[in-house]
Amino acid sequence: MTRHRRSLVAGTALVGLTCAVALLSLLWTPYPVSDTSGGRLAPVSAAHLLGTDRLGRDLATQLMVGARIALQTGLGAVAIGGALGLAAGIAAGFAQRWLDDGLAAVLDIVIAFPTLLLAMLVVAARGASLGSAILALGLAMSAVVARLTRILVKRVLAQDFVTASRVSGTSWPRVVAEHVLPNIWPTLAVNLALQFGLAVLAEASLSYLGLGAPPPNQSWGRMLQEAQSTVLVAPAGLVAPGLALLVLVVGANFVADGLREAADPLARRSS
Amino acid sequence: MSLLTVDRLTVATPGGRPLVSDLSFELPAGGRLGVIGESGSGKSLTALAVLGLLPDGLRASGSIRLHPSGGAPAQVVGAPERELRRLRGRVATAVFQEPSTALDPLMRIGNQIGAAVRRTRGLRGTALRAATLSALADVGLDRRIARAYPHEVSGGQRQRAAIAAAVACRPALLIADEPTTALDVTVQAEVLALLDRLVADRGMALLFISHDLAVVSRIAERVLVLAQGSAVESGTVADVVTAPRHPVTRALLESARQLDAALEVSRP
Numbered sequence: 001m002t003r004h005r006r007s008l009v010a011g012t013a014l015v016g017l018t019c020a021v022a023l024l025s026l027l028w029t030p031y032p033v034s035d036t037s038g039g040r041l042a043p044v045s046a047a048h049l050l051g052t053d054r055l056g057r058d059l060a061t062q063l064m065v066g067a068r069i070a071l072q073t074g075l076g077a078v079a080i081g082g083a084l085g086l087a088a089g090i091a092a093g094f095a096q097r098w099l100d101d102g103l104a105a106v107l108d109i110v111i112a113f114p115t116l117l118l119a120m121l122v123v124a125a126r127g128a129s130l131g132s133a134i135l136a137l138g139l140a141m142s143a144v145v146a147r148l149t150r151i152l153v154k155r156v157l158a159q160d161f162v163t164a165s166r167v168s169g170t171s172w173p174r175v176v177a178e179h180v181l182p183n184i185w186p187t188l189a190v191n192l193a194l195q196f197g198l199a200v201l202a203e204a205s206l207s208y209l210g211l212g213a214p215p216p217n218q219s220w221g222r223m224l225q226e227a228q229s230t231v232l233v234a235p236a237g238l239v240a241p242g243l244a245l246l247v248l249v250v251g252a253n254f255v256a257d258g259l260r261e262a263a264d265p266l267a268r269r270s271s
Numbered sequence: 272m273s274l275l276t277v278d279r280l281t282v283a284t285p286g287g288r289p290l291v292s293d294l295s296f297e298l299p300a301g302g303r304l305g306v307i308g309e310s311g312s313g314k315s316l317t318a319l320a321v322l323g324l325l326p327d328g329l330r331a332s333g334s335i336r337l338h339p340s341g342g343a344p345a346q347v348v349g350a351p352e353r354e355l356r357r358l359r360g361r362v363a364t365a366v367f368q369e370p371s372t373a374l375d376p377l378m379r380i381g382n383q384i385g386a387a388v389r390r391t392r393g394l395r396g397t398a399l400r401a402a403t404l405s406a407l408a409d410v411g412l413d414r415r416i417a418r419a420y421p422h423e424v425s426g427g428q429r430q431r432a433a434i435a436a437a438v439a440c441r442p443a444l445l446i447a448d449e450p451t452t453a454l455d456v457t458v459q460a461e462v463l464a465l466l467d468r469l470v471a472d473r474g475m476a477l478l479f480i481s482h483d484l485a486v487v488s489r490i491a492e493r494v495l496v497l498a499q500g501s502a503v504e505s506g507t508v509a510d511v512v513t514a515p516r517h518p519v520t521r522a523l524l525e526s527a528r529q530l531d532a533a534l535e536v537s538r539p
Contacts, residue, residue: 096327160372164433167322168360168387168440172352178386182377 008258014251018067018244025064033057033065033216041234050236053226062218063240069212069219070200070248073134077199078192080138081145086188088142089149090176093157104150110143115202116209123211130213133206137199148191152184186263193256197249204245220245272338273297274443274476275321275363279333280348282316282325282500290329291316291500300340300443303470303477305491305508307484307523313500314480318448321478322363323347323355337362339443360391360440368449370429374421381407381417384436391440406439407432410465427458431465438469445470446478451486463490485527488512496520 030049031038036056044051050059092103119136126132156162162179170178206212207221215222220241227237275298282291291313298304308314320331331348338344339362345354367373374383385403388394394402404414410431421429430450437445447466451459467490470477481487487494488508496504496511496519503517515521 160367160369161375163319163324164365164367164373164436165375165383165386166324166359167365168436169356169358169390170386171356174390178378179375183375 005258005262007254008262011251011254011256011258014247015255016251018071018248018251021064022067022071025061025068029058029061029064031058031061033061033218035061041230043234044236050240051234053223053234053237054230057218059223059237059240062223063220063244065218066220066223066241066244067248069130069217070203070245072130073137073203074196074200074248074252076134077137077141077203078196080135081141081195081199082188082192084138084142085145086149088146090153090180092146092150093153093180094172100150104147107143107147107150110140111147113140115140116205116211119206119211128211128214130217130219133203133212136206137202140202141195141199144195145188145191149184149188152187153180156180156183186260189263190256190260193252193259197252197256200248200252201245204241272344274300274302274338274340275478276336276338277317277321277334278336280317280320280335281332282313282320283330283332285328285330289500291320291497293333294497294500294502296495296502296505298444298476298478300476301474303479303491303493305487305494306478306480306497307482307487307494308497308519309482309523311499312497314482314497315448317497318365318446318478318480321347321444321446322359322365323350323352324359337444360387360442362442363444363446364437364440364442365446365448366430366434366437366450368452370426370433370453371421373433374429376421378420379417380419380421380424380432384417384432384439387436388439402439406435409438409469410435427454427462430454430458430462434462434465434469438473438475441473442475444476444478446480448480449482450479452481452483459486466490482523483527484512484523485531496523 035058038048038052038056038058040052040054040056042048042052048058048060050063052058088103092100095103115137118140119133122136123132156179162175165175165179203212203219204221204224207219208225212219212221223241224238227234231238278295280291280294281289283289294317296304306314306317316325319325321335325331333348335347336344337347337358342362345358347355347358374380381403384406385399388402388406389399392402403417407414407416412428412431412435416424416428416432450466451462454462463486479487479491491508494505494508494511495502496517498519504511504515504520511520512524515524
């Protein structure tokens with residue numbers, strides 16, 4: 001098995017594990033999410049695989065529901081950030097110089113703007129919810145994606161093959177569809193996979209600060225925050241969501257790595 | 272009236288500095304004109320101007336008229352993109368210098384030729400496939416090349432594929448901008464012979480741009496010498512080679528002779 005295969009397979013397995021758990025949580029969880037019958041801070045046991053939290057809720061159940069929230073956030077933010085960023089980046093890539101300079105300045109400001117502050121503004125405007133968190137992360141991501149897209153588009157447009165294609169009468173929209181998108185896609189896909197991992201981490205931070213999905217939606221970030229005060233008594237409450245985050249984010253990064261190498265036709269030939 | 276009539280063409284930078292100034296020439300249908308000059312003399316800009324493809328910021332003034340037989344005459348300078356798109360490929364098309372970048376690295380060669388044929392001749396399905404394969408055959412490439420990516424074939428094969436994509440559009444005018452410069456000498460001769468045959472077979476006009484007088488003299492009938500954006504000399508190849516009038520022409524001729532002499536000496 002070649003190297004890019006290995007990272008792609010390992011990454012897909014890790015992300016797939018999280019997806020499987022998330023899907024399972026839709027059909028079945030060990031206990032209802034708000035069930036407190038286990039008693040406060042119950043230790044790890046057959047009845048409670050990861051023990052319970054200080055309110056007596058089953059941690060394994062929370063972890064499963066948290067997988068759903070993490071994936072929702074990652075995919076939602078990538079969808080918003082990818083769509084907005086791609087559109088803005090292509091526009092800037094084609095734009096006349098003054099418009100391009102203006103867009104680049106706006107992007108730099110958005111990128112420099114702290115994501116948490118942006119999230120707080122969105123939460124202040126829309127109220128704390130998973131949707132607000134996804135929107136805030138998507139907006140922050142779109143600037144990064146747009147800046148990358150802009151430079152990639154410019155690089156492709158400067159290539160001879162674009163001129164060669166226009167020489168046979170290709171219109172600009174077709175140039176984008178036939179040449180620009182296929183040529184920027186490999187780099188962009190890698191970046192989006194990385195951004196997915198970053199969005200998952202950022203959502204955990206937001207939830208940790210109480211800016212994410214409100215209870216009883218148990219995000220991994222909120223689990224970390226709630227377990228913080230009882231870490232010496234019940235370490236599983238802190239370790240489990242931490243490991244879950246690690247699995248998903250490392251998986252996303254492996255997928256990014258595998259995509260990068262799989263997309264390179266030169267690497268593909270030599271393998 | 273000629274197929275291509277360039278009248279007092281000037282190409283200037285946004286700052287107003289002229290890169291091509293007051294250039295006039297004509298190319299009749301089926302004719303072959305070589306444009307020669309040192310790098311920076313405005314040869315390639317002239318070629319791009321004829322196709323309405325000048326880089327952003329550069330502005331053309333004057334007149335470039337394309338008049339294909341059986342078609343209406345069209346003015347290129349100042350024409351909107353929609354009109355230019357109708358001319359490109361169908362009336363005039365081009366082959367460029369660098370075969371390694373003239374093809375999209377992520378698109379199979381057959382698809383790139385096919386895309387040009389589809390746009391300019393409106394073919395679809397099996398007819399498109401047949402036209403693509405016959406275009407490859409016309410330039411002496413095996414049909415298996417259609418499935419290859421550009422990095423899988425040699426530089427000479429890439430340039431042939433680029434020529435196939437251009438010629439398959441059945442243009443009245445083919446602009447060849449230093450098409451052999453990036454190739455090694457034996458491949459150069461083959462590609463030159465190929466262009467010669469294709470242009471003759473189809474009655475295409477050829478605008479051949481080069482810095483190499485020896486190459487131009489083998490393929491063109493008439494030659495136009497550019498220096499710093501202006502035409503300094505023009506005439507039949509025989510006249511210009513035997514009786515050059517301008518110092519630039521003499522310098523180009525001299526360098527060609529020196530190269531030839533060096534080759535003679537090194538021959539066993």
